[in-house]
Amino acid sequence: MKEYKFLKQKASWSKSQDKFEDEINTYAKQGWRVINIYANTSGVVYALLEKDKNR
Secondary structure: EEEEEEEEEOOOOOHHHHHHHHHHHHHOOOOEEEHHHHHOOOOEEEEEEEOOOOO
């Protein structure tokens, strides 16, 4: 069985991309993997993460 997590890039102007990348890497160390990343028309970036629930 899979479980999913939905991340939203923090609305910070300074180094927000680096912080978002760090957050994704932190989840990757916990077994999560990115299955989709997209940005809406206002430029907010979202990531959908997935991992095995029994891990």
